[in-house]
Amino acid sequence: MDETKHWADVIADNVAATGEKHIIATGITPSGNIHIGNLREVMTADGAHRALHNAGADAELIYIGDTFDPLRKVYPFLPDDYAEHVGKPLHAIPCPCGNCANYAEHYLMPFLKSLEELDIKPTVYRAHELYENGDFVPATIKALQNRDKIAAILETVSKRELPANWSPFNVLCESCGRITATEVAGFDDRRKTVDYTCDCGYAGTVPVKGNGKLTWRVDWASRWGILGVTIEPFGKDHATRGGSYDTGTRISREIYGREPPYPIIYEWIHLKGKGAMSSSTGVTVTITDMLQVMPPEVLRYLILKTKPEKHIDFDPSRIVELIDEYDRATGRARELSQTKRSLRSDIPFTHIVTALQIASDSDSFREVLRRSGYGALDLESVKMRVKNATNWLALYAPESVKFEVQETMPHDVEKLTPGQRTGLLQIASGISDDITASDLHDLVYGASEAAGISGSKMFQAIYIAILGKKSGPRAGYFMASLDRAFLLNRLNEAGRAR
Numbered sequence: 001m002d003e004t005k006h007w008a009d010v011i012a013d014n015v016a017a018t019g020e021k022h023i024i025a026t027g028i029t030p031s032g033n034i035h036i037g038n039l040r041e042v043m044t045a046d047g048a049h050r051a052l053h054n055a056g057a058d059a060e061l062i063y064i065g066d067t068f069d070p071l072r073k074v075y076p077f078l079p080d081d082y083a084e085h086v087g088k089p090l091h092a093i094p095c096p097c098g099n100c101a102n103y104a105e106h107y108l109m110p111f112l113k114s115l116e117e118l119d120i121k122p123t124v125y126r127a128h129e130l131y132e133n134g135d136f137v138p139a140t141i142k143a144l145q146n147r148d149k150i151a152a153i154l155e156t157v158s159k160r161e162l163p164a165n166w167s168p169f170n171v172l173c174e175s176c177g178r179i180t181a182t183e184v185a186g187f188d189d190r191r192k193t194v195d196y197t198c199d200c201g202y203a204g205t206v207p208v209k210g211n212g213k214l215t216w217r218v219d220w221a222s223r224w225g226i227l228g229v230t231i232e233p234f235g236k237d238h239a240t241r242g243g244s245y246d247t248g249t250r251i252s253r254e255i256y257g258r259e260p261p262y263p264i265i266y267e268w269i270h271l272k273g274k275g276a277m278s279s280s281t282g283v284t285v286t287i288t289d290m291l292q293v294m295p296p297e298v299l300r301y302l303i304l305k306t307k308p309e310k311h312i313d314f315d316p317s318r319i320v321e322l323i324d325e326y327d328r329a330t331g332r333a334r335e336l337s338q339t340k341r342s343l344r345s346d347i348p349f350t351h352i353v354t355a356l357q358i359a360s361d362s363d364s365f366r367e368v369l370r371r372s373g374y375g376a377l378d379l380e381s382v383k384m385r386v387k388n389a390t391n392w393l394a395l396y397a398p399e400s401v402k403f404e405v406q407e408t409m410p411h412d413v414e415k416l417t418p419g420q421r422t423g424l425l426q427i428a429s430g431i432s433d434d435i436t437a438s439d440l441h442d443l444v445y446g447a448s449e450a451a452g453i454s455g456s457k458m459f460q461a462i463y464i465a466i467l468g469k470k471s472g473p474r475a476g477y478f479m480a481s482l483d484r485a486f487l488l489n490r491l492n493e494a495g496r497a498r
Ligand SMILES: [Zn+2]
Pocket: 095, 096, 097, 098, 099, 100, 105, 106
């Protein structure tokens, strides 16, 4: 493998030889908030999709919402009365907020909207519609006819025993509306119907079309053929020995006579200090949340810069570093991260975060930027960054990054050493009208040497005098951003104080 190539280009190289049209499939069960852990799947697919396009291949990205899956339990974020809906398909359950078409749409819609912002444009399918359209009927009949063969594959490969009454098809009960409580009693492959009984006491015969779905492992293998899937990313849980990709591979070959898609196995995204993200445990950050605090291209970059097989540590309190890294980045990961609306930013995000905390309103923000050397900036281009920084400060910024310029002299100035005071006076005397941020930075080091104290003691003295705390933003830019008369006055007063 060419180590210098981006992983998405390597995948494109590996599959391009077939010369066929590529269908890259992704999907999710919309049972709860769709978070940035889930985004890894569709982002990985989009990376491969773009790389294939760049390589001149014919490729389509598809997204399947598993809207026909049942509600498994009353998740902690649901009201108790959802107990009556457990076992029903997600598209047939009322939405939690009361404003959406159904439960599945409640979680699917914000996700699809954020995909638009991220410039990901899949063809979207909803599983219950595919079943209702009859797309799964031939595959279902075949599965029912080959029930024993499929059961043998599942038992041999996954090393688990299936109950005697196991069927590859789960019937939707006409009476109680649950898809998890029925048992197939027989089928008629000419009339394409199934006979079933249900826990609720009901028994009946219904057409296969629209009245049930294949069990997960069979459903997955059959949709490869139905939708023509040639490439599919999936989480490492499906890639284990005897896992659903292994069983899917055999079912696909032996029952449906088709090669399985090229697999892209991806690792989890860990939320700093909380572990792998999961909708059911509530350890999540939603994509919508993240797009409040970073531009879409940076969220793309977070995922695309890492090989799928490596896990990603994500720490929302360190988004500033991520954005600054993106701004400095060159190369393929950044290129693949671009969106139509990506804007070049000429100002480090770190500095926007600092300037916002110095400024009291948008006029003074402009003035702060001008003082620190960003006067010629097209403010339109920093607008989104300002919105991101404002939200980040309010929601995720660690205390160590937050500060407030003290209007009156902080009490802790009394604790400054004689050396620190001398240093502050030295800095004040070196400040000229046209001094730049980097000159100020050098001036601080010069002053610490002249005063016989360490650089870090010198920086501490500056922060104590202006912020009333021992740490703060990068001193050169920070001091340059302040009102000059205020800065000189404060340094001199703090230097002279006893
Ligand atoms: Zn809703």
